[in-house]
Amino acid sequence: MDQRLLEITNKLTESFKQVIKEYEMTEEEWMDALNFLTEVGKQDEFILLSDVLGLSVYVNELTHGDHRHDHATDYNVEGPLYRENAPLVDTPAQLCTIEEHDEPLVMSGQILSVDGEPIPHAIVDVWQANENGDYENEDPNQEEFNLRKRIRVDEEGNYQFTSIIPAPYEIGKGGPVGEFLKRIGRHAWRPAHIHFKIYAEGYKPLTTMLFIPNDPYIDNDSINAVKESLILDLKKTDDPEDMKKQGLDRPFFVTEFDFKLLPEESEERTSKTTNLRSKV
Ligand code: BEZ
Ligand code: FE
Numbered sequence: 001m002d003q004r005l006l007e008i009t010n011k012l013t014e015s016f017k018q019v020i021k022e023y024e025m026t027e028e029e030w031m032d033a034l035n036f037l038t039e040v041g042k043q044d045e046f047i048l049l050s051d052v053l054g055l056s057v058y059v060n061e062l063t064h065g066d067h068r069h070d071h072a073t074d075y076n077v078e079g080p081l082y083r084e085n086a087p088l089v090d091t092p093a094q095l096c097t098i099e100e101h102d103e104p105l106v107m108s109g110q111i112l113s114v115d116g117e118p119i120p121h122a123i124v125d126v127w128q129a130n131e132n133g134d135y136e137n138e139d140p141n142q143e144e145f146n147l148r149k150r151i152r153v154d155e156e157g158n159y160q161f162t163s164i165i166p167a168p169y170e171i172g173k174g175g176p177v178g179e180f181l182k183r184i185g186r187h188a189w190r191p192a193h194i195h196f197k198i199y200a201e202g203y204k205p206l207t208t209m210l211f212i213p214n215d216p217y218i219d220n221d222s223i224n225a226v227k228e229s230l231i232l233d234l235k236k237t238d239d240p241e242d243m244k245k246q247g248l249d250r251p252f253f254v255t256e257f258d259f260k261l262l263p264e265e266s267e268e269r270t271s272k273t274t275n276l277r278s279k280v
Contacts, residue, residue, distance in 0.1 A: 036176060036180065039175075039176040040175075040176050040177065043175045043176060045172065045175050045176060045177045047080060048080065048171065048172045048175075048177045049177050049180075051077070051079075051080075051171070051222075051223040052171070052172070052177060052181060052186075052188070052222055052223060054223065054224040056077050056223065057076070057077055057223055057224050057225045058224075060075060060076065060077045061075075063075075071114045071116075071260055072114050072206075072260045072261065072262045073206055073208055073229075073230075073259045073260050073261070074208060074227050074229050074230055075206065075207060075208055076207065076208040076209045076225055076227070076230065077207070077209075077223070077225060078195070078197070078207050079195060079209075081127065081135045081137065081138070081195075082127060082195065082197070083127065083137060083145070083148060086125060086126075086127065086145050086148035086149050086150050087145055087148070087149055087150065088123075088149075088150045088152065089149055089150070089151055089152070090151070090152045090154075091124075091151050091152060091153055091154055091158060091159045091160050091161070092108075092159075092160035092161060092162070093149050093151045093159075093160070093161040093162070094149075094161065094162050094163075095126065095128070095146075095147050095148070095149055095161055095162065095163035095164075096130070096146050096147050096163060096164060098162070098164060098248070099131075101131060102131050102164040102165075103131070103164060103165040103252070103253060104162060104163075104164060104165075104246075104248050104250065104252035104253065105162070105163045105164055105165050105234075105252065105253045105254075105255065106160065106161075106162050106163075106246055106248075106252055106253070106254050106255075107160070107161055107163065107194075107232075107254075107255050107256070107257065108158065108159065108160035108161075108255075108256055109158070109159060109256050109257045109258045109259065110153075110156065110157045110158050110159070110258045110259075111124065111153050111157040111159065111198060111200065111258075111259050111261065112157060112258055112259070112260050112261070113203070113260065113261060113263065114260050114261070114262060114263070116260075118156045118157030118158075119153070119157045119200045119203065119261065120153065120154070120155045120156065120157050121153075121200055121201060122153045122157060122159075122198055122199065122200035122203075122261075123150050123151065123152060123153075123198070123199045123200070124150070124151040124153060124159045124161075124196060124198055124259075125149075125150045125151075125196065125197040125198070125199065126148070126149055126150075126151065126161065126194060126195065126196050127147060127148040127194075127195045128147050128163065128166045128193070128194040128195060129147070129166040129167065129169050129192070130142060130146070130147060130164065130166060130167070131164055131165070131166070131167055132167055133166065133167035133168050133169040133170065133192070134169075135147075135169075136148065147163065147164075147166075149161065162246060162247075162248075163194075165192065165212060165253060166192045166193065166194065166212065167192055168189050168190060168191055168192050168215060168216065168217050169189070169190045169192070169193075170188050170189050170190075171188045171189075171190060171222060171223075172188055173188065181222070186222065187217075187220075187222060188222050189216075189217045189220075189221075189222055190217060190221055190222055190223060190225075191211055191212065191215035191216070191217035191218045191220075191221050191226065192211070192212040192215050193209045193210060193211045193212065193225075194209060194210050194212075195207075195208075195209045196208055196209065196210065196259070198259050198261060200261060202263065202264055203261035203262065203263060203264055204261060204262045204263070204264055206259060206261055206262075208230060208259075209225065209230065210230050210231070210232050210257060211226055211230055211231045211232060212232060212234065213231050213232060213233070213234055218231070232255045232257060233255060233256075234253045234254070234255050235253065235254050235255070236251055236252070236253050236254075237251060237252060237253075237254055238251035242254075
């Protein structure tokens with residue numbers, strides 16, 4: 001007998017009953033709700049529903065805790081747009097070709113243990129949307145694996161890649177979750193971000209995402225995933241020497257971010273405090 005499952009089921013049922021009573025929901029409204037959930041299942045949007053209700057991020061945060069005390073990088077959700085087996089390359093890497101309308105970005109940093117020791121054998125698996133906020137696997141105009149790479153770091157754990165500044169991303173436009181958001185007057189935008197998975201033997205894999213600062217949705221992410229510690233510090237450089245060094249023909253953004261990994265055997269959760277920008 002699964003006692004925990006029984007208790008959770010009872011608690012959940014009680015919460016449902018309270019809401020049904022408070023709003024005097026009718027049988028018709030209840031059937032509407034069930035039909036909506038049926039459609040969500042049919043169109044494979046249950047994870048998306050959990051995302052836009054802020055529940056995916058909430059569970060992620062409770063699972064991985066607040067690692068500021070460990071000096072480890074904060075976790076974040078993977079999202080539905082990760083693809084395995086992106087091209088494996090050595091640092092420094094190129095995530096895409098830079099087109100006329102793009103704003104180039106050069107990002108670099110080090111993969112470190114929480115004690116500040118470089119991790120030379122780490123892999124930085126990175127993926128992002130393009131200048132229109134589109135991911136390669138949802139956009140017929142992009143090449144296979146565009147803006148996706150697995151980067152081998154150097155002997156000191158350093159990585160570097162050249163990419164472009166992504167645009168905000170609008171999720172789940174066509175299905176039941178999109179319709180639901182419209183009905184409750186909520187937008188479906190995510191602030192521009194870059195996803196990462198960092199792997200190294202002997203360390204816990206780190207899945208997280210970093211945010212482009214000053215984005216119009218930075219305080220209003222439709223999945224509520226923004227954490228202060230994960231907002232990048234971007235600087236623009238127009239130094240001709242820098243441009244030449246990076247093989248770029250125009251001013252570009254530069255950012256540095258070190259990722260700090262927890263040892264494999266460490267406790268998952270160091271505290272139950274939540275580190276999310278919004279505390280709802
Ligand atoms: C994303 O990060 O791209 C994403 C996350 C949750 C739902 C949809 C998209
Ligand atoms: Fe994303």
